[in-house]
Amino acid sequence: MSTKQMHIDPYERNWMIFSAILLVLFATAVSVAAFGMGIQVPAPETRVDPRTVAVDPNSPWSNPGLREIEPGKYDAYILAHAIPNWEYLPKEITVPAGSSVSFYVTSGDVQHGFKIQDTNANFMVIPGQVSKLTVKFDEPGTYNFICTEYCGSGHAIMYGAVIVTP
Amino acid sequence: MKQYQLSTGEKKFIGSHLLVAILALAVGSLFGPLQAFEHAGWDFYPYLKPFIKSYYQGLTVHGVLNALVWTTFFIMGFLTFNVMFGLKRPLKNMTLNKVGFWLMVVGVVAAAIPILANQATVLFTFYPPLKANWAFYLGLTLVVVGSWVEGWGLFMTYIAWRKENPNERTPFIAFASIITALLWQICTLGIATEILTMLLPWSLGLIENVDPQLARTYFWFTGHPLVYFWLLPAYISWYAMLPEQAGKGKMFSDSLARLSFWIFLVLSTPLGFHHQYVDPGIPPAWKFLHSMLTFGVFFPSMMTAFTVVASLEHAGRKNGGKGALAWIGKLNWSDPSVAAQLLAGILFFFGGIGGLANASYNVNLVLHNTAFIPGHFHLTVATGVTLSFMGISYWLLPYLTGKKLWNPKVAVAQAWTWFVGMIIFSNSMHVLGLLGAPRRVPLGLAPYVPAEWNSRLFQVGVGGAILFLSGALYLTVMLMTALNKEKVAEEVTVPIAESMQDLSHTPEWLDRWAPWVYGTLALIVIVYGPQLFDMIKNIALTSPGFRVW
Numbered sequence: 001m002s003t004k005q006m007h008i009d010p011y012e013r014n015w016m017i018f019s020a021i022l023l024v025l026f027a028t029a030v031s032v033a034a035f036g037m038g039i040q041v042p043a044p045e046t047r048v049d050p051r052t053v054a055v056d057p058n059s060p061w062s063n064p065g066l067r068e069i070e071p072g073k074y075d076a077y078i079l080a081h082a083i084p085n086w087e088y089l090p091k092e093i094t095v096p097a098g099s100s101v102s103f104y105v106t107s108g109d110v111q112h113g114f115k116i117q118d119t120n121a122n123f124m125v126i127p128g129q130v131s132k133l134t135v136k137f138d139e140p141g142t143y144n145f146i147c148t149e150y151c152g153s154g155h156a157i158m159y160g161a162v163i164v165t166p
Numbered sequence: 167m168k169q170y171q172l173s174t175g176e177k178k179f180i181g182s183h184l185l186v187a188i189l190a191l192a193v194g195s196l197f198g199p200l201q202a203f204e205h206a207g208w209d210f211y212p213y214l215k216p217f218i219k220s221y222y223q224g225l226t227v228h229g230v231l232n233a234l235v236w237t238t239f240f241i242m243g244f245l246t247f248n249v250m251f252g253l254k255r256p257l258k259n260m261t262l263n264k265v266g267f268w269l270m271v272v273g274v275v276a277a278a279i280p281i282l283a284n285q286a287t288v289l290f291t292f293y294p295p296l297k298a299n300w301a302f303y304l305g306l307t308l309v310v311v312g313s314w315v316e317g318w319g320l321f322m323t324y325i326a327w328r329k330e331n332p333n334e335r336t337p338f339i340a341f342a343s344i345i346t347a348l349l350w351q352i353c354t355l356g357i358a359t360e361i362l363t364m365l366l367p368w369s370l371g372l373i374e375n376v377d378p379q380l381a382r383t384y385f386w387f388t389g390h391p392l393v394y395f396w397l398l399p400a401y402i403s404w405y406a407m408l409p410e411q412a413g414k415g416k417m418f419s420d421s422l423a424r425l426s427f428w429i430f431l432v433l434s435t436p437l438g439f440h441h442q443y444v445d446p447g448i449p450p451a452w453k454f455l456h457s458m459l460t461f462g463v464f465f466p467s468m469m470t471a472f473t474v475v476a477s478l479e480h481a482g483r484k485n486g487g488k489g490a491l492a493w494i495g496k497l498n499w500s501d502p503s504v505a506a507q508l509l510a511g512i513l514f515f516f517g518g519i520g521g522l523a524n525a526s527y528n529v530n531l532v533l534h535n536t537a538f539i540p541g542h543f544h545l546t547v548a549t550g551v552t553l554s555f556m557g558i559s560y561w562l563l564p565y566l567t568g569k570k571l572w573n574p575k576v577a578v579a580q581a582w583t584w585f586v587g588m589i590i591f592s593n594s595m596h597v598l599g600l601l602g603a604p605r606r607v608p609l610g611l612a613p614y615v616p617a618e619w620n621s622r623l624f625q626v627g628v629g630g631a632i633l634f635l636s637g638a639l640y641l642t643v644m645l646m647t648a649l650n651k652e653k654v655a656e657e658v659t660v661p662i663a664e665s666m667q668d669l670s671h672t673p674e675w676l677d678r679w680a681p682w683v684y685g686t687l688a689l690i691v692i693v694y695g696p697q698l699f700d701m702i703k704n705i706a707l708t709s710p711g712f713r714v715w
Contacts, residue, residue: 006421007671012472019468023461030457030527039528041443043450049708082714110712111293111378113535117602120531123444126379127295127709131446144614148535148604150289152296152714153220156612 042123042131045104050127054079054108061106064089074101078160080112080125080147086154088114088145094163095137101162102134113148116162124149140166169660170254172247179264181566183243184559186271187236188644191552194231195637197224202591202630204610205623211608219284221608222715226281229290233547235274238309240555241399242270242316245343247562248402249320251660252340253327263319269312277305287715289606291385292365294376297711300369303361310354317347335669336677338406338420339662345427346398349391352686353435356387368711375707379447383701386438387694394434394463396547398427400554404474404511409663411504411561412497415481418473420665424676426466426473432686433463436693443530452697453527459693460525467518474511477663502577503661506557509585513592514550517542520596535606538599541592549588553581556640563647565658572646576639583636591629594622 033039053061060077067075079089088105095101105114105125112125116135123131137143147158172180197218200210204221211221218224246263250256257263279301280286286298292306324336324344336344364376364384405423409415417423439456442448479493487493498504520542523529533539564571571577598619599605609615609623665672675681 006425006673006676007419007667008422009419009476012419012422012469012476015472016465016469019465022468023464026522026526027458027461030529031454034454034528039531041450041453041528041531042446044447047447047706049706051708051710082712110295110714111382113604115535115602115604120528122531122534124442124446124535126382126446128377128706129379129446131444146602146604146612146614148606149293150222150296150606152712153222154714155222156607156609159612159614 039120042133045130045132047128048106048130050106050108053106054081060104061108066090066093066095066101072096072099074099076101076103078103078105078114079108080105080114080151080158081108082110082112082151082154082158083108086147086151086158088147088158088160091160092163093161094165097140097164097166098136098138099164100134100136102132105131110151111149112151112158114145115148116143116145118143121145122148137162137164140164169657170251171657172250173256175260176250176256177566179260179267180243180247180562182267183239183246184563184566186274187239187243187555188559188641190231190235190239190274191637192641194228194236195634197228198232198637199630199634200224201228201608202626202633204608206625206627206630207610207623208627209608209610217282220287220715222289222606223281223284223287225606226287226289230277230281232552233290234306234309237396237547237551237555238313239270240559241346241395242267242313244399244402244555244558244562245320245347246316248339248343249323252337252343253323255323255327255330257319258322258326259319262322263316266312266315266317266319269315270309271312273305273308273310273312275305276301276308280305284715291389293385294365294368294378294381295709295711296715297369297713300366303366303369307358307361307366310358314351314354317351320344320347335672338417338423338665339402341424341677342398342402342405342427345431346395346402348683349398349431349434350395352690353388353391353395356384356389356438360384360388373707374710376709376711377701377705377707378709379445380701380705382442382445383438383448383698386441387435388438389441390438391434393543393547394430396551398430400507400510400514400551401427401470401474403507403554403558405470405477406663407558407661408474408504408507409477409481410661411501412478412508413481413485415477415479415484415663416666417663418476418480418666420667420669421672421676422469423473424672426469428676428682429466430463431682432689433459433466435686436690437463438694439697440525440527440530443527444534447701448697452693455693457525457527461522464518464522464525471515478508480666500574500578501560502571502574502581503557503560505578506560506581506584507554509581510550510553510557513545513553513585513588517545517550520545533599535604536599537595537603537605540605541595541599544588544592544595549584549592553584553588556584557581559644561658561661563644564654565660567648568653568657569647569650570652570654572643572650577643580636580639580643583632583639587629587632587636589629590625591633594625594629598622598626
């Protein structure tokens with residue numbers, strides 16, 4: 001076999017350089033957003049047993065709801081479940097504007113999603129795992145959180161809301 | 167010069183792949199528009215109750231048949247054709263390939279029964295702990311194993327050819343097809359592990375619980391390279407066939423075309439975490455690494471865009487086209503195979519741009535599991551791939567059957583209606599996703615839909631209606647061609663765009679397999695190994711199954 005040099009047209013070489021620069025630019029933008037501005041994706045929290053997470057008295061999800069950690073800072077423990085009627089517990093939480101809320105969400109049965117409209121909070125809810133993201137609510141209003149993963153015949157009705165009061 | 171001829175038996179074998187593929191598309195595509203209509207508020211599902219119990223069952227049929235069965239059967243048939251025609255030799259062991267094909271057929275039937283009986287309404291991702299009937303998992307396993315067996319038959323054929331022709335460059339279409347088959351063998355290890363170690367024994371009652379996070383990780387090991395398995399056969403046609411059809415154009419750069427296929431092999435598997443950016447059980451550092459590799463696999467697609475457009479320009483200028491862009495009008499748009507693939511390529515370009523947004527780590531927070539995602543993959547797999555396959559079938563079916571394509575004008579109209587319908591459908595889905603609409607939801611029933619979504623939901627229905635028409639036209643053309651009494655005048659010529667350079671310009675290292683294959687495996691071990699090892703070591707089999715549909 002011959003060992004001639006690979007033929008690359010000058011136009012094509014320039015296009016490849018342009019493509020590489022473009023991708024480096026995108027990667028840089030994403031990196032700056034992630035590490036400079038702190039827009040991060042969920043990281044592993046604790047793991048739980050989905051069979052007992054809703055009933056074990058030591059589990060925060062046996063008594064799901066909002067806990068005020070310090071003024072303006074909250075932890076929200078939310079249980080997603082398909083059985084019996086596709087809902088989040090609690091269905092609604094209310095915080096004053098300017099609050100920072102850390103959501104800890106897990107599932108008692110199948111996989112669910114959790115997306116708070118008009119925020120960057122959007123993650124999978126997987127049985128056995130705890131999903132966590134923190135959201136700061138500056139504007140008063142109603143922010144629906146909706147299930148974004150198919151979880152059975154009631155999937156379409158599964159939602160709740162964060163009510164931010166002035 | 168007379169082309170290499172396939173025997174009648176070989177043509178029948180390829181044709182049976184095409185037949186199963188088109189049957190799957192016919193049934194699966196019925197449900198696509200039904201979903202779109204539901205979004206627009208025209209819900210037909212209540213009338214289907216005796217057969218199809220829910221929107222979700224329809225969605226499962228649509229996803230499994232269109233995304234898995236139509237693609238896999240068409241692809242295995244097309245790759246088999248490319249290997250035989252490219253290498254100018256019969257399969258080394260036709261029986262082996264037939265065994266593979268029939269395993270796939272049995273698998274489809276086994277999976278179809280529980281799906282139609284509403285015993286497997288788990289969508290085509292079948293995330294546990296949703297638990298389907300065991301026959302569903304067994305059927306999927308047989309489809310995958312059958313495709314492996316067919317792949318082995320192709321590898322054996324290549325090895326035999328190499329022994330007979332030690333000093334020749336592998337002809338491009340065979341070369342690229344073997345890489346595609348190899349990519350499939352490597353990446354399906356994920357889904358095979360998921361089903362065989364967890365889902366199948368679980369559905370049979372041999373184990374009680376599964377680990378859903380680990381199952382998802384196995385699934386997406388396969389799930390992303392799956393899209394390259396769909397895409398690369400379309401690329402083969404765009405690179406090495408379409409320029410010839412469009413106006414006797416040649417392939418602009420054989421070397422870079424081959425290099426891009428190698429990069430696809432190396433990079434398409436080790437980036438599956440980009441489907442799991444918002445999974446709780448995977449550390450962000452690994453997700454970030456996979457996002458960077460995802461940008462990397464965009465590079466060979468950019469190379470492909472250049473070579474394909476340059477080759478088409480060559481065709482357009484040969485047809486007398488002038489100017490910077492005016493040559494586009496001189497391509498053979500009246501040939502339905504050309505029109506379909508050109509239009510597929512145009513929409514695929516936009517699909518690729520949307521894909522970059524999905525791949526962008528934290529940008530995905532806004533898009534994950536929204537309607538943006540099906541909007542995206544209806545530009546890629548449902549147009550870039552599917553419309554290209556339809557285009558290929560416009561010459562392949564006459565080639566295989568010796569029958570004239572029935573009414574090429576209708577076929578051209580089919581391509582254009584698909585293009586227009588998909589623009590309307592997909593654009594509105596993208597916008598809905600950005601507004602926050604979730605995917606996989608019968609939005610007509612959802613209580614949280616704000617009024618501002620309504621105009622877009624209507625457009626989803628309009629797009630679906632046009633696509634329904636286009637799908638019906640496609641099936642009509644296929645059926646009428648199969649029944650056509652009019653024979654082709656002489657043997658259909660297989661469109662092959664030769665390389666512009668002499669093949670001796672293609673360096674030898676692009677025809678060596680070992681370094682690329684070892685490199686691929688090494689990269690997978692590096693970027694998947696540690697996290698996967700950790701997840702398996704800490705496996706928590708704590709989820710019993712649920713049947714909540």
